[in-house]
Amino acid sequence: MLCEKCKKNEATFYYHENVNGNEKNYRLCADCANELEKSGELKTWKESVEDPFAGFGKLFTTPFKQMDKLFSGLFGAPALTGGQAKSQKQCSCGMTLRDLLDGGMAGCPDCYTTFEEELEPTVRRIHGRSSHEGRIPAKFRGKMDTKKKIEQLEKERAEAVRLENYEKAAEIRDQLNELRKTLEEGA
Amino acid sequence: MWYGTKGNDSDVAISTRVRIARNLAGYPFGDRLDDAKKKEIIEKIDKAFKGKEWKYTDMSSLTEAQRQSLADRHLISREFAGCPAGTQLIQNKDQDVNVMVLEEDHVRIQSIVPGFDIRSAMEKAEAAEAKLDEACDIAYSEKYGYITHCPTNLGTGIRISVMLHLPAYTRAGGIKALALQLAKLGLTIRGADGEGSDPSGNIYQISNQVTLGVTEDELVERLSNVVGNIIKEERSFHEKAGEEFRSDLRENARRNFGILMFSERISSREITDMYSTLRLAASSGLIKLPQEKLDELLVRSMPSTVEAEHKGVTTPEARDRARAELAREILGESAI
Numbered sequence: 001m002l003c004e005k006c007k008k009n010e011a012t013f014y015y016h017e018n019v020n021g022n023e024k025n026y027r028l029c030a031d032c033a034n035e036l037e038k039s040g041e042l043k044t045w046k047e048s049v050e051d052p053f054a055g056f057g058k059l060f061t062t063p064f065k066q067m068d069k070l071f072s073g074l075f076g077a078p079a080l081t082g083g084q085a086k087s088q089k090q091c092s093c094g095m096t097l098r099d100l101l102d103g104g105m106a107g108c109p110d111c112y113t114t115f116e117e118e119l120e121p122t123v124r125r126i127h128g129r130s131s132h133e134g135r136i137p138a139k140f141r142g143k144m145d146t147k148k149k150i151e152q153l154e155k156e157r158a159e160a161v162r163l164e165n166y167e168k169a170a171e172i173r174d175q176l177n178e179l180r181k182t183l184e185e186g187a
Numbered sequence: 188m189w190y191g192t193k194g195n196d197s198d199v200a201i202s203t204r205v206r207i208a209r210n211l212a213g214y215p216f217g218d219r220l221d222d223a224k225k226k227e228i229i230e231k232i233d234k235a236f237k238g239k240e241w242k243y244t245d246m247s248s249l250t251e252a253q254r255q256s257l258a259d260r261h262l263i264s265r266e267f268a269g270c271p272a273g274t275q276l277i278q279n280k281d282q283d284v285n286v287m288v289l290e291e292d293h294v295r296i297q298s299i300v301p302g303f304d305i306r307s308a309m310e311k312a313e314a315a316e317a318k319l320d321e322a323c324d325i326a327y328s329e330k331y332g333y334i335t336h337c338p339t340n341l342g343t344g345i346r347i348s349v350m351l352h353l354p355a356y357t358r359a360g361g362i363k364a365l366a367l368q369l370a371k372l373g374l375t376i377r378g379a380d381g382e383g384s385d386p387s388g389n390i391y392q393i394s395n396q397v398t399l400g401v402t403e404d405e406l407v408e409r410l411s412n413v414v415g416n417i418i419k420e421e422r423s424f425h426e427k428a429g430e431e432f433r434s435d436l437r438e439n440a441r442r443n444f445g446i447l448m449f450s451e452r453i454s455s456r457e458i459t460d461m462y463s464t465l466r467l468a469a470s471s472g473l474i475k476l477p478q479e480k481l482d483e484l485l486v487r488s489m490p491s492t493v494e495a496e497h498k499g500v501t502t503p504e505a506r507d508r509a510r511a512e513l514a515r516e517i518l519g520e521s522a523i
């Protein structure tokens with residue numbers, strides 16, 4: 001189909017807009033779409049897609065100039081950069097902070113503990129967040145459960161002491177010692 | 188095998204993949220691993236995948252064509268196919284779960300199913316991951332979650348990737364805008380063969396870029412919603428296409444089918460181009476070819492796969508002849 005404006009070129013851009021129930025459709029060639037966008041007659045896609053989940057019906061419009069730049073930035077891992085590269089810290093695997101920041105890859109799992117603080121801004125830039133949500137390995141699940149149990153029992157023991165129920169408090173103390181031992185053995 | 192099997196939303200969706208990255212605690216990454224440590228890692232991971240259903244392959248025992256064919260068929264990564272020294276592949280019987288040992292991470296579990304089916308791809312990958320979790324001491328930190336060689340995979344270590352055929356989106360010039368929207372949601376769109384690859388055949392992969400700070404369930408929900416919307420959008424274009432376009436498309440598809448049925452030699456580039464026309468015509472109800480057969484043809488037409496499946500076929504001309512036969516083998520029973 002031909003462009004609705006110049007009626008010369010093949011229409012390759014479909015633009016759909018819905019402002020307060022007022023629907024508009026355009027089928028345009030790349031040149032006309034670019035021109036209209038520059039003149040401000042076409043609202044840019046940015047304005048028409050406020051809600052990303054709802055926006056899929058409205059995203060056909062001309063790609064404008066800066067898009068290429070933004071687009072290329074999406075591919076590949078963002079490089080690690082750091083203003084704190086002054087540290088002389090070294091991981092047990094031999095990795096230094098400078099090597100880590102230059103190479104962008106950890107040397108061993110411990111690197112993330114050794115350089116936890118220095119890596120935080122990079123991790124945040126990549127993921128938008130810097131702490132894990134979601135599943136944990138079975139071994140750590142047991143550990144987390146034990147930690148929670150210990151917290152709970154400590155509260156109960158304090159309560160027993162407050163009520164001067166020393167027999168019960170002693171019982172809980174024995175349980176706590178047992179749990180702390182398993183936690184240490186597991187680690 | 189995932190290709191040749193009909194999946195959900197197969198008019199637009201080709202396949203769904205889930206990849207889970209895991210590492211063993213106490214072992215360094217990449218170059219810092221010597222041969223002795225690599226052997227230890229392989230032995231530990233073998234223990235997790237015991238039993239008749241798992242097949243072990245030393246990657247260096249395969250030919251270049253066999254390795255590249257595994258990547259062509261999306262069973263392993265291109266990187267893993269390229270560096271076979273001291274690495275191992277563990278596959279289940281159906282080859283829909285493939286475990287790459289000593290890829291970029293110590294372990295990468297990859298599952299693949301036909302069509303748009305995040306749930307079953309997740310189930311398969313997670314079942315294999317549970318075996319690993321049971322048998323091995325996995326590197327994990329309370330702050331960063333599952334530890335990975337590259338910080339881009341930290342957190343869940345999970346990458347879900349849905350492969351779609353988007354000819355109408357592409358024609359409408361919508362891919363770049365889509366890429367920008369996806370980026371806001373921590374998602375990304377790429378060509379079929381991963382980072383920076385050319386989206387030939389109008390095939391794209393949509394996957395999550397972000398792996399940290401999002402739970403597995405949130406990730407599944409987000410991708411299910413977004414990909415579901417993209418599929419609907421592409422489908423609505425097929426439905427809205429004008430009569431002139433449909434008539435041209437049907438004519439092109441019929442001519443292409445003629446080439447596939449009667450040629451003696453077909454190049455892999457020709458297959459890619461014809462694939463997109465035929466698939467769109469099939470999805471628009473203009474011809475009767477099953478999409479999964481077209482997907483099978485595309486995947487098995489890749490040069491390495493043609494070579495790996497046909498003994499003695501090594502020259503481009505021999506491959507082109509084998510490919511023409513393959514087209515008739517896969518589509519010969521179909522009438523359009």
Ligand SMILES: [Zn+2]
Nearest residue numbers: 003006029032
């Ligand atoms: Zn025009």
Ligand SMILES: [Zn+2]
Nearest residue numbers: 091093108111
């Ligand atoms: Zn280290």
